[in-house]
Amino acid sequence: MQLINFNQVSKSFFNQNQQTKVLDKISFIVNDHEIVSILGPSGCGKSTILNLINHLIEPTEGEIITNCKLGYMFQKDCLMPWRTIYKNVTIGLEITKDKSKDSIEFAKDLMRKYQIQEFSSYYPNELSGGLRQRVSLIRTLVLKPNLLLLDEPFSKLDFQTRLIVQDDVYSILKKEKKSALMVTHDIEEAIALSDRVIILTNRPTKIKKEIKFDFGEETPTERRKSPKFSSYFNEIYETINQSK
Amino acid sequence: MKKINSISDYKKQIKKEKIMITISQFAIIGIIFSLWELLTRWNIINSFLLSSPSKVFILLSQYISSGEIFSHVYISTLETILGLTISLSGGIVIATLLYLCPIASKILDPYLVLLNALPKSAIAPILIIWLGTGLKGIVGVSISFVMVITIINTLTYFKNVDNDLIIMMKSMKANKLQILFKVIFPSNLMNILSTIKVSIGLSWVGVIVGEYLSSRQGLGYLVMYGGQVFKLDLVMMGIFILSIIAFLMYGVVVLIEKILKKRYQL
Structure with missing residues (x-):
């Protein structure tokens, strides 16, 4: 099943002096149970793609079909420091005014399953960066999305924490059978986590190439160790540095 | 300085520093007062023009x-707290409305800047004429001093709230009111406290x-009256009491701030 279908989408931003074309006829799809990465240099409009999917902005041309319930995970964990972990996790239920026992039990189950239960009454500033990122993912999962939009979710973490959190996020996504669309500028991150990568050009952004990865059930850390990892890395690296 | 080898050493060090700071703070005020008294x-200096701590103290005990x-302190404190409460609540409400309606905020912007730049004491006489010479007039003047800057500050704080938090809320389909009450207000609690300060x-x-303009009571009246009849003891006493009350009010806000910080581990 197709969750997202980007059909010849262009997006321009206007200011007094000029029109900036950010996206130029981009087409791609994201299927069920698939983790797809969008890889591109800074400022190429990766976040614009996410905002388009989220309907926070409208495309200038083309159409976007979204067939799913979205969840959003950010670069920053966006936890609210004045709320306890439990209150942060259940913010989605508060917004949707869902007070049903099932939903609350579901949230508590998730917290138990991913070992943040014991921090329920803590405040975010008492938790480590990695743990906060996990809380932020659980908060998104509480609303039962089937597609997660990940906006460079690891870029604020130090390298060692990043490796741990990547494994963490990957296993949670797979266990919960969620699809994800991740934007990143980190080649290794894209290979370690996704089933498929879409490589973008500089602005005005087009799709340069799509590469499907052939890994089994390997975790991100295991993938990093595999010989295929470096050959994919080279392939992507060369694609990016290719002259047009 | 001694080397720090253990937690107890560290605590001692911190405590020592705290004691030193407190002693110095009292020493400064002590030295100023005793010099003033002795001179x-x-x-060496004219006690008619500068009064002296002992004279102020005697007058105060009288x-x-x-x-x-007490009636002077009461009326002035009441006016201040009324002025403060009305301008803060009014200011925050207006800032919220302007935040929710950016177009209105853009339209009114030059007027806010103008009102803020205007020396408020210039419109005080008009306010006294409009609102009367009693409590109402004086609270009105106080509001004119506080309200505009509260609106401007609060609006700036509201606009500076982390945009990612708002996008996060929007992606969960939160409406404007939910964003207001669950993000904008709570994330600005500390900022609002510093505005209050x-x-x-x-x-x-x-x-x-x-x-000063018109009153029969209050600390401002005491200072004004003291000045007019050249009773500098009275002026100094007024200023002394004023600074103590203002300091106490400030202290209360700092205390609230500390409690909140501790609670949320900020």
Whole structure:
């Protein structure tokens, strides 16, 4: 099943002096149970793609079909420091005014399953960066999305924490059978986590190439160790540095 | 300095520093007062123009034993707190409306800037004429000093809220009111407290200016009256009490701030 279908989408931003074309006829799809990465240099409009999917902005041309319930995970964990972990996790239920026992039990189950239960009454500033990122993912999962939009979710973490959190996020996504669309500028991150990568050009952004990865059930850390990892890395690296 | 080898050493060090700071703080005020007292006793400076701590103290004890001081303190503090409460709540409500309606905020922007730049004491006489010479007039002057800057500050704070938090809320389909009550207000609690800290001083300025213009009571009245009849003891006493009350009010806000910080581990 197709969750997202980007059909010849262009997006321009206007200011007094000029029109900036950010996206130029981009087409791609994201299927069920698939983790797809969008890889591109800074400022190429990766976040614009996410905002388009989220309907926070409208495309200038083309159409976007979204067939799913979205969840959003950010670069920053966006936890609210004045709320306890439990209150942060259940913010989605508060917004949707869902007070049903099932939903609350579901949230508590998730917290138990991913070992943040014991921090329920803590405040975010008492938790480590990695743990906060996990809380932020659980908060998104509480609303039962089937597609997660990940906006460079690891870029604020130090390298060692990043490796741990990547494994963490990957296993949670797979266990919960969620699809994800991740934007990143980190080649290794894209290979370690996704089933498929879409490589973008500089602005005005087009799709340069799509590469499907052939890994089994390997975790991100295991993938990093595999010989295929470096050959994919080279392939992507060369694609990016290719002259047009 | 001694080397720090253990937690108890560290705690001792911190404590030592704290004690040193507190002692120095009291020493400064002590030295100023004793110099002031001695210099006026030795007639090096004119005690008619500068009064002296002992004279102020004697006058203060007279005012306390007659009970007269309390009504002055009461009325001025009441005016200040009324002015502060009305301008803060009004200011925050207006800032919220402007935040929710950016177009209105853009339209009104030059007027806010103008009102803010205007020396408020210039409109105080008009306010006294409109609102009367009693409590209402003086509270009105106080509000004119605090309200505009509260609106401007609060609006700036609201606009500076982390945009990612708002996008996060929107992606969960939160409406404007939910964003307001669950993100904008709570994330600005500390900022609003620091606005209150600034406003306390301003509100006092408003009250004193109001009382200078027309009043029969209050600390501003005491200072004004003392000045007119060249009783500098009275002026100094007024200023002394004023600074103590303003300091206490400020202290209360700092205390609230500390409690909140501790609670949320900020």
